[in-house]
Amino acid sequence: MEDNIKFNVITHMKKEIKKGKIIISKDGPYFVSGNLPLEKETIITDEERLPCEWKKGKKYPEQETYALCRCGKSKNMPYCDGTHVTCGFKGTETADRRKYFEQVDSKTEGPELDLTDVESLCARARFCERKGSAWNLTENSDDPLAKKTAIEQACNCPSGRLVALDKETKKAYEPEFEESLSLVEDPEMGVSGPIWVKGRVQIKSSDGHSYEKRNRVTLCRCGQSGNKPFCDGSHIESGFDDGDETLK
Numbered sequence: 001m002e003d004n005i006k007f008n009v010i011t012h013m014k015k016e017i018k019k020g021k022i023i024i025s026k027d028g029p030y031f032v033s034g035n036l037p038l039e040k041e042t043i044i045t046d047e048e049r050l051p052c053e054w055k056k057g058k059k060y061p062e063q064e065t066y067a068l069c070r071c072g073k074s075k076n077m078p079y080c081d082g083t084h085v086t087c088g089f090k091g092t093e094t095a096d097r098r099k100y101f102e103q104v105d106s107k108t109e110g111p112e113l114d115l116t117d118v119e120s121l122c123a124r125a126r127f128c129e130r131k132g133s134a135w136n137l138t139e140n141s142d143d144p145l146a147k148k149t150a151i152e153q154a155c156n157c158p159s160g161r162l163v164a165l166d167k168e169t170k171k172a173y174e175p176e177f178e179e180s181l182s183l184v185e186d187p188e189m190g191v192s193g194p195i196w197v198k199g200r201v202q203i204k205s206s207d208g209h210s211y212e213k214r215n216r217v218t219l220c221r222c223g224q225s226g227n228k229p230f231c232d233g234s235h236i237e238s239g240f241d242d243g244d245e246t247l248k
């Protein structure tokens with residue numbers, strides 16, 4: 001499975017053709033525009049019950065614009081049905097607005113790789129836990145298999161909490177993503193997860209701030225994150241369930 005993961009060093013060429021956008025409404029949904037593809041994506045676990053790969057699922061019909069629920073209470077998931085008004089949802093955005101590399105709170109240095117970490121962005125997808133952890137693998141990155149696995153684990157981190165960097169060039173390894181959105185499902189934990197925003201989609205706050213465009217970020221859709229608009233893993237404690245069949 002791991003052999004199938006493609007990654008490459010970020011190029012700046014692709015930025016020019018981006019067109020999707022997400023505008024966050026105050027105490028309401030995410031307004032998505034630009035015909036962004038939307039599908040389900042499920043965390044698959046190994047024999048030790050640790051996440052090892054992603055599996056794509058249902059694709060939603062193409063739409064130029066749509067509104068995705070942010071309060072976690074819609075009866076028409078994943079779309080907003082107006083329940084955020086009646087449930088009194090407060091969607092105040094409290095996340096750090098600095099760029100990722102200005103927020104880095106730890107950097108693990110290895111012989112061939114470095115691994116940067118912004119823990120507050122953790123969506124608890126847990127891909128970093130296998131094979132002794134992404135941090136230990138980075139420290140042993142003079143071993144080709146350890147290096148490859150560390151890169152794969154960082155690239156599988158949906159929130160972009162972890163970024164693997166080439167030791168010499170300092171460039172980030174990133175998966176090749178088109179602009180798209182995935183609704184995360186986590187059957188091992190019995191919960192639905194965040195919206196995985198891929199491919200440097202522009203995200204604007206409810207007060208007009210443009211968040212840094214990143215290849216991987218996760219937006220809260222259970223309504224419970226303490227780091228809105230980003231996911232902080234609270235969907236696990238709150239038992240968020242969007243009705244996906246993999247959770248039955």
Ligand code: FES
Nearest residue numbers: 069070071080083
């Ligand atoms: S944000 Fe509108 S129903 Fe959840």
